[in-house]
Amino acid sequence: MSTTTVAHHDEHADHPTGIMRWLTTTNHKDIGTMYLTFSLIMFLVGGSMILGIRAELFQPGLQLMKPDFFNQLIGVHALIMIFAALMPAATGFANWMIPLQIGAPDMALPRLNNWGFWLLPPSAILLTLPFTLALFGIGDGALATGWTFYPPLSVQGGIGVDFAIFAVHLLGISSVLGSINIIVTLFNMRAPGMTLMKMPMFAWGWLITAFLLIATIPVLAGAVTMLLTDRHFGTHFFDAAGGGDPIMFQHLFWFFGHPEVYILLLPVWGFIPQILQTFSRKPMYGYKAQVYSLWAIGALAVVVWAHHFFTAGMPVPALLYFMYSTMAISLPLAVLFFCWIKTMWRGSMSFETPMLFTVGWIILFGIGGLTGLVLADVAADAQYHNSYFVVAHFHYTLFAGGIMGIMAGVYYWLPKMTGHMYNEKLGKLHFWLTAISFNLTFIPQFFLGLAGMPRRIPDYALQFAEFNMISTIAAFVLGLSQLLFVYNIVSTIKGGKKATDQVWEGAEGLEWTLSSPPPYHSFTEQPTVK
Amino acid sequence: MLKQTIKKIGLNISLALLFAFTSLQALADFSWNFPEPVTPMALDTLHVHNKFMIIVALIFVVVLGIMIYSIIKHRKSTGYQAVTDKAPSTSVEIFWTLIPFAILLLIDFVIMGIPAYHSVIMMEDTRNESDMVVKVTGSQWRWQYEYLGNTDKGSLSGLEDAKGIKFVSNLSTPQDQVDGTVKPVNDPKHPYLLDVDNRLVLPVGEKVRILMTATDVLHNWWVPQFGSSRVAVPGFIRETWVQVDKAGTYRGQCKELCGKGHGYMPVVVDALPKEEYNAWVVAKKEEISKASAGADKEWTKEDLMAEGKAVYEKNCAVCHQVTGAGLPPAFPALTGSKIATSPIFGADGKYLPDSHLDRVLNGIRVMPAWKGTLNDTEIAAVITYERNALGNSIGDIVQPSQVKAARQ
Numbered sequence: 048m049s050t051t052t053v054a055h056h057d058e059h060a061d062h063p064t065g066i067m068r069w070l071t072t073t074n075h076k077d078i079g080t081m082y083l084t085f086s087l088i089m090f091l092v093g094g095s096m097i098l099g100i101r102a103e104l105f106q107p108g109l110q111l112m113k114p115d116f117f118n119q120l121i122g123v124h125a126l127i128m129i130f131a132a133l134m135p136a137a138t139g140f141a142n143w144m145i146p147l148q149i150g151a152p153d154m155a156l157p158r159l160n161n162w163g164f165w166l167l168p169p170s171a172i173l174l175t176l177p178f179t180l181a182l183f184g185i186g187d188g189a190l191a192t193g194w195t196f197y198p199p200l201s202v203q204g205g206i207g208v209d210f211a212i213f214a215v216h217l218l219g220i221s222s223v224l225g226s227i228n229i230i231v232t233l234f235n236m237r238a239p240g241m242t243l244m245k246m247p248m249f250a251w252g253w254l255i256t257a258f259l260l261i262a263t264i265p266v267l268a269g270a271v272t273m274l275l276t277d278r279h280f281g282t283h284f285f286d287a288a289g290g291g292d293p294i295m296f297q298h299l300f301w302f303f304g305h306p307e308v309y310i311l312l313l314p315v316w317g318f319i320p321q322i323l324q325t326f327s328r329k330p331m332y333g334y335k336a337q338v339y340s341l342w343a344i345g346a347l348a349v350v351v352w353a354h355h356f357f358t359a360g361m362p363v364p365a366l367l368y369f370m371y372s373t374m375a376i377s378l379p380l381a382v383l384f385f386c387w388i389k390t391m392w393r394g395s396m397s398f399e400t401p402m403l404f405t406v407g408w409i410i411l412f413g414i415g416g417l418t419g420l421v422l423a424d425v426a427a428d429a430q431y432h433n434s435y436f437v438v439a440h441f442h443y444t445l446f447a448g449g450i451m452g453i454m455a456g457v458y459y460w461l462p463k464m465t466g467h468m469y470n471e472k473l474g475k476l477h478f479w480l481t482a483i484s485f486n487l488t489f490i491p492q493f494f495l496g497l498a499g500m501p502r503r504i505p506d507y508a509l510q511f512a513e514f515n516m517i518s519t520i521a522a523f524v525l526g527l528s529q530l531l532f533v534y535n536i537v538s539t540i541k542g543g544k545k546a547t548d549q550v551w552e553g554a555e556g557l558e559w560t561l562s563s564p565p566p567y568h569s570f571t572e573q574p575t576v577k
Numbered sequence: 578m579l580k581q582t583i584k585k586i587g588l589n590i591s592l593a594l595l596f597a598f599t600s601l602q603a604l605a606d607f608s609w610n611f612p613e614p615v616t617p618m619a620l621d622t623l624h625v626h627n628k629f630m631i632i633v634a635l636i637f638v639v640v641l642g643i644m645i646y647s648i649i650k651h652r653k654s655t656g657y658q659a660v661t662d663k664a665p666s667t668s669v670e671i672f673w674t675l676i677p678f679a680i681l682l683l684i685d686f687v688i689m690g691i692p693a694y695h696s697v698i699m700m701e702d703t704r705n706e707s708d709m710v711v712k713v714t715g716s717q718w719r720w721q722y723e724y725l726g727n728t729d730k731g732s733l734s735g736l737e738d739a740k741g742i743k744f745v746s747n748l749s750t751p752q753d754q755v756d757g758t759v760k761p762v763n764d765p766k767h768p769y770l771l772d773v774d775n776r777l778v779l780p781v782g783e784k785v786r787i788l789m790t791a792t793d794v795l796h797n798w799w800v801p802q803f804g805s806s807r808v809a810v811p812g813f814i815r816e817t818w819v820q821v822d823k824a825g826t827y828r829g830q831c832k833e834l835c836g837k838g839h840g841y842m843p844v845v846v847d848a849l850p851k852e853e854y855n856a857w858v859v860a861k862k863e864e865i866s867k868a869s870a871g872a873d874k875e876w877t878k879e880d881l882m883a884e885g886k887a888v889y890e891k892n893c894a895v896c897h898q899v900t901g902a903g904l905p906p907a908f909p910a911l912t913g914s915k916i917a918t919s920p921i922f923g924a925d926g927k928y929l930p931d932s933h934l935d936r937v938l939n940g941i942r943v944m945p946a947w948k949g950t951l952n953d954t955e956i957a958a959v960i961t962y963e964r965n966a967l968g969n970s971i972g973d974i975v976q977p978s979q980v981k982a983a984r985q
Contacts, residue, residue, distance in 0.1 A: 107761045107769060107770075108754070108757050108760055108761045109755075109756060109757030110757060113837070114837040114838070114839070114840060114841075115837040115907075118834065118836075118837060118839070186906075187906060187907050191836070191837070192834065193834050197795060197833075197834070198794075199793065199794045199795070199811060200794040200795065200834065200835060200836060203793070203794060203836070203942075203943055205906075205907065286812070287810075287811055287812020287813060288812060292810075292812075292813070293795060293810055293811065293812075294808075294810060294813075327651075327659065328653070328659045329659040329660065329661065329662065330661075330662070332662050333664075356808070358797060358806050358807055358808050358832075359808045359810070359815075360807060360808060360810070360813075360815040360816075363697060363698065363701050366697050366701070367694065367697060370693060370697070371686065371690065374685040374686065374689065374690065375685070377681060377685055378678065378681055378682070378685070381677065381678070381681050382678070384640065385677060388640065388643060388644050388647065389662070391644065391647050391648070391651065392643075392647050392651065393647070393651050393657075393659065393660045394647075394651050394657075394659045394660075395651065395652070395653040395657050395658055395659040396647075396648065396651055396652045396653060396657075397652065397653045397654065398652075406644075406648065409644065410641060410644075413637060413640065413641070414637065417633035417636060417637055418633070420629075420633060420685075420689075421626070421629045421630065421633060424625060424629060424689065424693040424696070425693065425696070425697045425700070426618070426621065426622050426625060426693065426696030426697055426699070426700050426804075427622050427625050427626045427629065427693075427696070429622065429700065429804060429805060429806045429807075430611060430622055430626070430801065430804060430806070432806065432832070433797065433806075433832045433833060434832070494607070494608070494609055494610075497608070497609070497610050497611050498607065498608045498611075498612065498801070499611075499612060499799075499801035499829065499830075501799070501830050501831070501832040501840075503834045503839060504830070504839060504840030505840050506755075506770060506840050506841075507770065507840070508768055508769055508770045508771045508828075508830075509761060509763055509768065509769050510607055510608075510768075511607070512607075513607045514607055
């Protein structure tokens, strides 16, 4: 915090300049900006990796890369997109918006906040460094096991696996620190009068996310540490020859891995209703029902993990339990969908870019959710599992449901953050290009999966050629469209039409009572909520 | 000017795409749904899948329809004024709000839940009424099949007992196509990446219990038309079953990432009518007894080298490369390697630890143990080949009888 006692707090607040400002900052807005910038950069890095893969898959036959390198790209793509693009984006929004939304001057633990961010760049370097090392003949590249680290393949793997294990440890520490900070902030720093049941939905989404992170990240950390000792210190946790079991790793991994899906999505489910109410010009429907549904999903998230490996073999009662509990997730999720659509119903809607992304998000995430319901069926899952059907399914939940939601949030809050309106025409173009090319990329993959194409193969049989070609072309359009997004953000930061304080006609909430951009230190006097 | 350039580029791109698509026309074999099911399980899966897809499509269309109606009707640009929502208060309102919830409960746990339950029970019933047992072992990057014999039911029904038949099934697509030096050839008889040297042969209409395991990492034995897939876990036995009801050749692939050869370990199954299957079993058994007789005779160096080259290129070249240069650091070169150039047998005639024969028989780390996979002749031949080709010229040979002795 600033040590100055000057009465007016504005943009010329007392802080170091240049690189030292960013290295030492404890300001929630600065840290939020760093998270979001980091996320955007890593989104482009992870995206270029997958374009390399799609280029290889453009036609049957190996043209561009060896299978080993292909395997490295798929795993690192996933780790980067999940841990270095989606999660930091959500944390960036949390840093920027949670204090503004609850009327707090900053996050409760600012130094922890700074540390939480600065753990990220080293872990991103750890993830990608093995690629560079391999160029100099050190090691054989990054981890080639897919992001799931399944042993015994990961025990067999090269130094890339060790690098990834340490990267995951750092990312995990960063997430847990961030979560502690958010929980402490939300429980202690809400404006007077803001009871828990008056908290903005985004804060609710993040509160549950934070609990899920604290509950599951340690399990992941434990699992990858066991993997590390299996690799180097002669333990046999996952080796049958020493009394261990490779499938135990899958249980541990997915005990983290399934809640992780909701960790990525709950923050989005938090701000989507806020965007909806803004552009429908009427308050969100079913606030309480939504809060309870978020809790229900958070609770179900930690008890359904084994549906990720039905084909690994487990007793029939376990299969049935995990099938039915997975199906049960559709109930609270349906309540959320109902509330979102009911919020739009008989509103006075306008369709600026954030609203376009939100509506597109509801539709595409809906496809992800519904295919997920089908995937829960154990017998049919034997066919879907590890085929391209699953690849398409989780990109509908994580690209459409995650990234496109984040994009809606960016367009929604960017004017508040920068004080400038973004280019609406470019924003709309970006939406349509993204939505159309996304579907053209992944709809063919549903059919590929049904026809029997397994995922994670560098080359494929000839009957899969047509759909792969369409998918690749669309993926390149999708990738290149994101340059519009980057351009729009950069030019909005640099300048543009001044944004009003409220920015959007229907926007309500504490963050919209501040100036755009908000002063460096906001809410030095606590607002009161009725 | 700019417009013209854009048009020109657009035209070029569309021409290129058109060309790309027409060049693929010959391959056009894509499908929109599961391939034709040939087992009871696959048939059941297809029904369940179709039914569920229709249900979720209906949900999607209804919800999307409501939303699109709202988007068209309730927009500011048409002057629509927002209303204020009230929470449901009267019992009638609460009833209407709960109806979608009730419908979903019904869909989840009755309409979808009950057929799904029966499918699971059917899928997991691997033992009852089974006629024979086959063990499938996944290794990097090949499948090994071992017939464990008939059940009483199978023997009573006149099925020839295949117990003792055991072979390895390798990808047989030519290496130059696989590594990308030449374009994949479209040959329906030997489909690219989906063809093997030795196919698993199963009788039509008999329930085959399949035991699954692996020697190194996880694999997954999957034939889409069978509807069954199960992970092969090293050190554990997993089970599934198939009953192929239609004669034919069925192809699938490994479905669990298992390293760099993951895309290159196809599954090919020939389902034969019972008489043909019985004939195949008799012929195969004869072939095996001939091969084991071969292990006792004295082989010439030329014959060993010829056999060894074939074995090497099929099994070893994936990692150590056709030239013997390997892919260091993971896969060492054989050319000039210490193991391939130092003596095999000690003064007592027994093979030395860490000798060439030891390594091929027993493996180490990533190098698989071949003793369960290759027969005596193949091991003798491949070692002879590696020591006298690939840039090595030690001059010694290994006889199948020596390998046979080494196994004891």
